[in-house]
Amino acid sequence: MYVCGLTVYDHPHIGHGRMALVFDVLRRYLAFSGLDVHYVSNVTDIDDRIIERAAGEGRTEPEVAQEFEASWWRATDSLGVLRPDDTPHATAYVDDMVALVSDLVGRGVAYETSSGVYFEVEKVDSYGLLARQSLDSLRSGARVEVDAEKRSPLDFALWKKAKPGEPTWDSPFGPGRPGWHTECVVMSLDLLGDGFDLHGGAVDLIFPHHENERAQAVAQGRPFARHWVHNGWVMAGGEKMSKSLGNFTTIDEMLDVADPRAYRLLVLRSQYRSQIEVTPETIADAAKGLDRLDRMAQRFSVTEPLGLGTAALATADGRDVVAEEVDRFRARMDDDLDTPGALAWIFDAVNRAHSLGDAGDEEAAAALARTVAFLCGVLGLALDGGAVAEFDEATERLVTERDEARAAGDYGRSDAIRDQLVALGWTVEDGPNGTTLRR
Ligand SMILES: [Zn+2]
Numbered sequence: 001m002y003v004c005g006l007t008v009y010d011h012p013h014i015g016h017g018r019m020a021l022v023f024d025v026l027r028r029y030l031a032f033s034g035l036d037v038h039y040v041s042n043v044t045d046i047d048d049r050i051i052e053r054a055a056g057e058g059r060t061e062p063e064v065a066q067e068f069e070a071s072w073w074r075a076t077d078s079l080g081v082l083r084p085d086d087t088p089h090a091t092a093y094v095d096d097m098v099a100l101v102s103d104l105v106g107r108g109v110a111y112e113t114s115s116g117v118y119f120e121v122e123k124v125d126s127y128g129l130l131a132r133q134s135l136d137s138l139r140s141g142a143r144v145e146v147d148a149e150k151r152s153p154l155d156f157a158l159w160k161k162a163k164p165g166e167p168t169w170d171s172p173f174g175p176g177r178p179g180w181h182t183e184c185v186v187m188s189l190d191l192l193g194d195g196f197d198l199h200g201g202a203v204d205l206i207f208p209h210h211e212n213e214r215a216q217a218v219a220q221g222r223p224f225a226r227h228w229v230h231n232g233w234v235m236a237g238g239e240k241m242s243k244s245l246g247n248f249t250t251i252d253e254m255l256d257v258a259d260p261r262a263y264r265l266l267v268l269r270s271q272y273r274s275q276i277e278v279t280p281e282t283i284a285d286a287a288k289g290l291d292r293l294d295r296m297a298q299r300f301s302v303t304e305p306l307g308l309g310t311a312a313l314a315t316a317d318g319r320d321v322v323a324e325e326v327d328r329f330r331a332r333m334d335d336d337l338d339t340p341g342a343l344a345w346i347f348d349a350v351n352r353a354h355s356l357g358d359a360g361d362e363e364a365a366a367a368l369a370r371t372v373a374f375l376c377g378v379l380g381l382a383l384d385g386g387a388v389a390e391f392d393e394a395t396e397r398l399v400t401e402r403d404e405a406r407a408a409g410d411y412g413r414s415d416a417i418r419d420q421l422v423a424l425g426w427t428v429e430d431g432p433n434g435t436t437l438r439r
Contacts (some may be wrong), residue, residue: 001027001037002188002225004201004209005087007044007180008068009053011250012075014263014278015234019202021264022231022272024081025379026200029333032378040191041084042184043069045091046177051166061167075251079260080380088187090178096186097178098171100216101158109219110158113149117159117173119181120151124215127154130228131207138207156212158182181212188213189222199225203232203273232275254283261381262287268339268379289347293376295429296350297383299357300369321371325349329375339379346372395424395437403434 003023006016023041030037045065054061073083101117104110109123121127121135128138138154145153157179162168168175188196201210210228217224254263257280266286270276296302325345332341349372356365373383398417405413418428426437 001198005041009049040086118155185213195223200229203230294384297385302373
């Protein structure tokens with residue numbers, strides 16, 4: 001699978017974080033399903049915005065690109081996203097891109113102007129397939145063209161001729177740099193081959209970016225991606241995301257106050273194509289769900305971080321899990337990656353594990369809890385089974401006193417002891433077996 005990565009000119013925002021999480025889960029799930037996944041995601045390290053920022057800050061383009069690429073990997077690592085197998089960089093593929101542009105000119109589907117080389121979209125019959133629009137309707141919706149040399153406003157730049165002060169590469173069309181749409185078609189076909197399985201990215205890339213990638217492959221007679229997956233947008237209360245509004249803009253800012261697992265859970269609560277609302281409230285609500293999962297893991301002592309880590313992608317082989325529960329999870333996920341459905345099942349299983357535990361069937365409860373933890377691992381969620389808390393004698397005595405007070409109906413005394421325990425740094429919970437403490 002090939003997923004359009006970032007243009008590295010700024011710190012990644014939470015929308016980029018959602019994209020990374022959606023495709024991380026898809027990749028993990030495909031691996032869990034027994035497929036051998038080769039995951040490629042590119043880094044666009046030359047672009048107008050990188051050039052602008054470098055000029056504005058008196059730095060070089062590579063300095064800017066390296067800073068924000070590092071920021072991107074730091075952020076996705078923090079979110080628990082597995083690194084792609086390959087992360088091709090645009091600047092390392094310029095020769096191949098020049099070769100593609102030359103080939104397209106030779107085939108008569110691209111033409112040179114004074115500003116660059118353009119792809120002529122009318123030469124591709126199926127242009128508009130991904131946008132689900134005809135060429136006519138795309139044309140009428142296009143902005144009025146200011147470049148009189150372009151044959152259609154929809155024609156896009158394969159090669160941009162150098163302007164003064166810009167970084168350049170040599171080509172048969174003079175010095176310049178490749179267009180963004182050419183980058184992805186060259187790198188995906190090079191690393192994954194013709195007719196690769198799956199191409200992803202955010203929904204705003206469908207048109208024109210993905211349409212234009214595809215058009216170049218079609219013009220060369222090469223089978224391109226067989227399936228397309230696009231994730232929806234991130235909204236913040238219908239408002240512009242900004243720190244002053246208490247919303248989150250960058251992934252770093254969000255992770256200053258939120259558990260990265262809570263953001264993953266929030267993303268997975270919605271189908272990948274729908275829009276999601278990210279506000280302090282929705283993150284807090286996801287954190288509550290996460291807490292339910294952790295508490296189940298703690299109650300039934302599920303401490304092994306099942307199926308997690310960068311080295312091992314999870315499979316059910318040889319796991320001590322309940323097979324029919326795994327099948328139910330799989331049925332939801334096989335239905336267009338229905339993560340909300342899969343999570344609904346998971347939380348139902350959490351309730352059932354507690355009920356079994358309350359009824360004294362510890363063995364069945366623990367098996368269900370292990371299965372939940374394993375499937376959370378498939379989704380990239382590591383549960384915090386916690387180390388068993390060590391109490392000192394004084395704390396132990398308070399717990400005993402509190403349970404006795406509750407049993408005797410002395411709730412004033414029981415509440416007073418609760419306050420004492422909270423002051424000592426404990427979270428106090430009441431269960432069927434009495435007081436439970438967590439750090
Ligand atoms: Zn792309």
